[in-house]
Amino acid sequence: MLEKKVNAVVIGGGSAGMAAALSIAEKGYQVAIIEREDTLGGILLQCIHNGFGLQEFKQELTGPEYAQRFEDFVHKNRKINIFLETTAVDITQNDNGTRVVNTYSKKHGVILFSADAVVLAMGCRERNRGNIAIAGTRPAGIFTAGLAQRLLNIDGFIPGKKVVIIGSGDIGLIMARRLTWVGTEVLGVVEIQPFPSGLTRNIVQCLNDFSIPLYLNHVVSRIYGKERVTKVRITPITQDGKIDEKKSFQIACDTILLSVGLIPDMELAKNAGVRINHDTNGPYVNADLMTSQEGIFACGNALHVHDIVDYVTEEARRCGSYVHDYIQGGRVKKQGNVIPGANIKYILPNHYVTHRNNRLYCRPMIVKNNAELFIKINKKFVLQKKLRHIQPSEMISIDLEKDVFKNIQKDQNHTLEVSIR
């Protein structure tokens, strides 16, 4: 067993972990990155398509290129120690209040890291068939879209010849194009909602370009096949939400991809006693992205599922600077509550402060052009913003300058509510 002492431990070496580690190390602190895989980069490595980094680098990169840039920065930084093929299994606390991260490394066996602060940057996992309950047999040939993406883009394994995709999330859409390009037939994408859950540009470039049908308001009601999938039954949903059995039809296929959403990976955090936010399934955090457990912070997809990596980087970098303040012994300032109002699925962080600017991220529940965003503090309007277009698949970022809080009585309790109409 090895024991190591550092200022901060970052769990996960994806885009969030790398940006957080860099920002902590730039302030002169020793950081350890714990990464389960044999390389840094996380999910980006399997996202070989274009479309990353427009905000961060002002150009469109592929996932691996975006990861490579950060990997190069991380490798150059002497304050960062990288532990690959090392899995964090538990977070505990020493008597003196410091945190201990228990890990298992392929090379060194058990390593215990003690640190003043821990950053959760473990990313998210995919929802699977269990989460959406489809009737029928349990044959081979059913993959989550992200797993299929990894198999195809990293190992070169083609999952099947005829594919039906359940759910219109971005990973499924991107995979529709990718599979078509390797000669697999994509027979359709089935979406239960009346609108796609992925980005419009992915509908256009990954489905329309290849005339792949998108069945909105439809469900896969049954999966057939003994050893391998042989077909699916697809059923429309009527306007009042009922299943319209009579209009069902079948498609023969050997493979099904599930692209039905992502959820933050929280097992580790839950065991450490971190309070979970039921709107995001990630941790509940204060204005400094600290969870309910002192000294444990969270960012990236481990906090909430992001659609754009540039936001992950921004959030993680900021998280790193809060970690720095915390290690320095900065006292936690009084914080107001942040709550979601009309048409907001969730808003983060769950608190805000009045002595500095705040960046909030929220996800809308509706699709709309020319929407308006309203911010109220203790039911009084403080800010209004026009939004050209909103949809649930696109996160909204809000910058609150500290001037907004000029007229707020600092000693009172206050609640900030964000709504859209």
Add this chain to the structure above:
Amino acid sequence: MEKKLICISCPVGCHLIVASTRDRITVKGNQCKRGEIYGKEEMLSPKRIVTAVVKIRKKEYCYIPVKTEKPLLKKYIKPLLKELYRLEVDLPVKCGTVLIKNFENTGINVLITRSMKN
């Protein structure tokens, strides 16, 4: 000829109707100039960035990601993919290296998008 398209130049996603006659192309449904440019381009010479993976020689289940440096005319996508699936590369490789120069005289290069050691 008439085509129904969705403009993807910004998140609004206007539904365009692009019509072409022998001497001109008209775009309807766009809310701004960029939609017109997008519609015309899609009608005349649609292009896409192509990404794929290429096999690493003598290694099983080991592939390296690649992309076209600029968008490629759509009609060249199939031939390019065919060429990419035929190729094998040797390690080590460096992110940004040119794998194919000026593919079929289109002026488009194919780049490797990740560094990998042996």
